[in-house]
Amino acid sequence: MYKIADEEIIPRRWYNIVPDLPEPLSPPRDHDPEKSSIDLLNKILPKEILRQEFTSSRYEDIPDEVIEQYLQIGRPTPLVRAVNLERILGFRGKIFFKNEGATATGSHKINTALPQAYYARKEGVEEVVTETGAGQWGTATALAATLNNIRSTIFMVRVSYEQKPLRKKIIKLYGGNTYASPSNLTEYGRKVLAKDPGHPGTLGIAISEAVQYALEKGYKYMMGSVENTVITHQSIIGQETRRQLEFMGESADTLIGCVGGGSNFSGFSFPFVESETEMIATAASEVPKFSKGDYKYDLIDTAGIMPELKMFSLGSDFVPPSIYAGGLRYHGAAPALSLLIREGRIKTEEVTEEKSMEAMGIFARTQGIVPAPESSHAIATVIDYCKNPENQGKTVVFNLSGHGLLDLSIIRD
Numbered sequence: 130m131y132k133i134a135d136e137e138i139i140p141r142r143w144y145n146i147v148p149d150l151p152e153p154l155s156p157p158r159d160h161d162p163e164k165s166s167i168d169l170l171n172k173i174l175p176k177e178i179l180r181q182e183f184t185s186s187r188y189e190d191i192p193d194e195v196i197e198q199y200l201q202i203g204r205p206t207p208l209v210r211a212v213n214l215e216r217i218l219g220f221r222g223k224i225f226f227k228n229e230g231a232t233a234t235g236s237h238k239i240n241t242a243l244p245q246a247y248y249a250r251k252e253g254v255e256e257v258v259t260e261t262g263a264g265q266w267g268t269a270t271a272l273a274a275t276l277n278n279i280r281s282t283i284f285m286v287r288v289s290y291e292q293k294p295l296r297k298k299i300i301k302l303y304g305g306n307t308y309a310s311p312s313n314l315t316e317y318g319r320k321v322l323a324k325d326p327g328h329p330g331t332l333g334i335a336i337s338e339a340v341q342y343a344l345e346k347g348y349k350y351m352m353g354s355v356e357n358t359v360i361t362h363q364s365i366i367g368q369e370t371r372r373q374l375e376f377m378g379e380s381a382d383t384l385i386g387c388v389g390g391g392s393n394f395s396g397f398s399f400p401f402v403e404s405e406t407e408m409i410a411t412a413a414s415e416v417p418k419f420s421k422g423d424y425k426y427d428l429i430d431t432a433g434i435m436p437e438l439k440m441f442s443l444g445s446d447f448v449p450p451s452i453y454a455g456g457l458r459y460h461g462a463a464p465a466l467s468l469l470i471r472e473g474r475i476k477t478e479e480v481t482e483e484k485s486m487e488a489m490g491i492f493a494r495t496q497g498i499v500p501a502p503e504s505s506h507a508i509a510t511v512i513d514y515c516k517n518p519e520n521q522g523k524t525v526v527f528n529l530s531g532h533g534l535l536d537l538s539i540i541r542d
């Protein structure tokens with residue numbers, strides 16, 4: 130039914146980096162000593178997801194049904210050599226990209242949405258709730274929920290809700306419900322709106338609303354990024370990339386990806402962590418979490434309902450500019466990724482919106498694929514890297530975390 134190569138490339142286990150980190154990962158910390166965050170997580174997460182969040186085993190078996198669904202939504206995704214881009218840059222080396230935009234929902238987010246919805250369904254959950262920034266995570270949640278016969282409610286950051294009307298439509302088509310956040314649906318949303326009725330919203334606020342809503346209704350919460358479980362599920366990207374490179378007789382000198390909460394970059398790069406491969410994580414200059422943020426315990430969400438995590442953060446009340454790359458507006462980054470950046474194992478870059486838009490155009494005109502605004506940040510780093518005389522001859526692999534076909538409203542006439 131499927132090409133044999135597909136079956137050979139899809140891994141049967143997710144990789145969890147926790148046991149391979151240079152020091153033990155600092156655990157989540159209670160924000161309010163009166164309220165245990167573990168009790169909260171127990172209420173809002175499926176049991177299996179909570180177990181995976183705290184496990185220190187290196188591998189987790191992927192259930193057969195999830196493998197089947199991965200095949201259905203387009204995994205393994207292609208690893209493509211960007212020959213036209215190499216030519217136009219005059220690069221004397223090789224550029225490959227892992228095309229996560231080739232999945233059914235158009236980004237890597239479906240890689241964790243499917244198992245989270247699967248475990249929720251196994252535990253008898255009727256509805257899942259989440260937040261979304263750019264809309265990619267909301268789209269993936271809606272499809273994963275529908276494929277598992279459960280309902281979904283999605284709090285979408287208001288600025289994206291208004292900038293990206295097509296996202297609402299695809300979520301609706303997949304059977305999900307969206308609300309602009311801050312909303313009147315939750316106590317926290319009403320509080321934010323009372324202070325500022327025109328608040329553009331942030332991911333931190335939308336997470337608070339989703340968690341509050343799930344708690345109130347007895348539904349389960351789906352995590353889009355930042356948490357270990359998500360990064361473990363996303364390891365499918367890097368594991369496939371390794372196998373595809375092996376099949377092609379290639380090996381990566383440098384890996385490049387963009388960072389919002391850290392899930393696509395970590396999933397792509399962590400399976401290479403034990404090698405010598407150079408790794409570069411690109412954030413948005415407008416959200417300078419690595420250059421201007423602190424490495425500290427900070428809140429995941431703005432209301433402080435969720436526990437605190439040790440990570441690079443600009444503060445959970447940071448209100449980022451309304452950049453197009455909604456998925457890069459998050460104030461923090463995954464703890465394991467933050468630790469490896471602090472240790473110097475992973476380097477960082479920052480790219481302005483202007484540069485990312487230029488890169489989007491170059492990639493579209495050379496490779497024919499319209500990259501997501503988030504992924505365009507990674508491409509801008511790739512272009513700079515390949516123009517540097519010191520990097521000639523290298524093999525650069527980057528993660529094209531999503532396509533931008535539903536983001537075209539941002540292109541000026």
Ligand SMILES: Cc1ncc(COP(=O)(O)O)c(C=O)c1O
Pocket residue numbers: 236237262263264265266353354355387388389390391392393394455456457501503504530531532
């Ligand atoms: C296409 C795409 N890339 C990247 C990101 C950034 O998130 P993360 O760092 O968790 O991969 C997002 C988030 O919405 C996204 O939609």
